[in-house]
Amino acid sequence: MKAVIMEGGKAHLKDVEVPRLSNGDVLVRMKACGLCGTDIEKICGQYTASQPVLGHEPAGIVEESLSDKVRPGDRVFAHHHVPCYECYYCKKGSTTMCPHYRKTNLDPGGFAEYFRVPAWNVERGGILVLPQSVSFEEGSFVEPLATVVRSHNRVGLRKDDSVLIVGSGPMGLLHLLKAKELGLQEIYVSDISEYRLNYAERLGATYTINPSKMKVEETLKELTGGRGADVAIVASGSPQAIVSGLNSVRRGGKVLLFGVPYKGTILNYDISDLLNNEISIVSSNAADDRDTEQALKLIAERRIKVADLITHRYGLDKFQDAVNVAKQANAIKVVITN
Known part of the structure; x- marks a missing residue:
């Protein structure tokens, strides 16, 4: 079978053996797998939080099952x-900090004709059967939407909050769609890409700001009666984005750090402002099975139309073309199909 494998710091499309199953494992034929920004960072050697396995947003059909959780022919998402x-850590509510959490993975990753879901994952809610109403492409959004669900719960986002989303890539726009689903009326989005800002407007952003043309924090204060946003969601790992979020919230506001900064990131920010203005910083990393279940529910009930974010589709054999397009600012979500 064909699979995208990281070797020597680069992604290669190779012919490899179909994974062999042990008791409790499940083999899935991939039908759709989202290309995530973290995949791009791994390929570029910039990602700091995980092992270099590519493809973690897959949906497909169970080919073989040595578990009683699913059967061959089931349409599934795998975490x-x-x-x-x-x-x-789990008992304290920090499930994504569990020592076992990042030791688990799909074999050889989601960008493959077939991948193995280990028994550990299957037994602990790591595989969900998709309703017939949910397409494979929609199923590939379960994991990224789950990380958004978790982050909004952690920051305590409420429907009467005003929110600034810094970065309107695919994850920033998922934050926008989830905030709209919650009922927020003031959703501001900043990005240097006019293409992505226009996309955010079409999806219902209240106001968009291009920091290359206007100052984000000054514009936010004008739009919010001089206060600033209640919550800033930083959906980018760049230090400028983080500082922009910190400078754009009101006194007593919250900043949600969502995008993964590059290793060695240093901020040019006066820390005394945190205490003087009582700004809270909340970080959120990944998701667990409770989050994926909630995400699938939101998708299945059409409360969030994730397919609206797909701009490009590529087969496995065009993986490098997909990566090149995903690096550009005139793309939102790129999905690999099989």
Whole structure:
């Protein structure tokens, strides 16, 4: 079978053996897998939080199952990381900090004709059967939407909040769609890409700001009666984006750090402002099975129309073309199909 494998710091499309199953494992034929910004960062050697396995947003059809959780022919989403739910971190509610969480993964990754879901994942809610009403492409959004669900819960986002989303790539726009689903009326989006800002407007952003043309924090204060946003969601890992979020919230506001910064990121920010203005910083990393279940529910009930974010589709044999397009600012979500 064909699969995209990281070797020597580069992504290669190779012919490899179909994974062999052990008791409790499941083999899935990939039908759609989203290309995530973290995949791009791994390929470019910039990602800091995980092992270099590519493809963690897959949906497909069960080819073989040695588990009683699913059967051959089932249409499924598979989660790459699953916590133990028994350790100190899990019991304290920090499931994505579980020592076992990042030790689990799909074999050889989601960008493959077939991939193995290990028994550990299957037994702990890491594979969900898709309703017939949910397409494979929509199913590939379960994981990214789940990370948004978790982050909004962690920051305590409420429908009467005003929110600034810094970065309107695919994840920033998922934050926008989830905020709209919650009922927020003031959703501001900033990005240097006019293409992405126009996309955000079409999806219902209240106001968009291009920081290359206007100052984000000054514009936010004008739009919010001099206060600033209640919550800033930083859907970018760049230090400029983080500082922009910190400078754009009101006194007593919250900043949600969502995008993964590059290793060695240093901020040019006066920390005394945090205390003087009582600004809270909340970080959110990944998702667990409770989040994926909620995400699938939102998709299945059409409360969030994730397919609206897809701009490009490529087969496995065009993976490098997909990466090149995803690096550009005139693309939103790129999906690999099989």
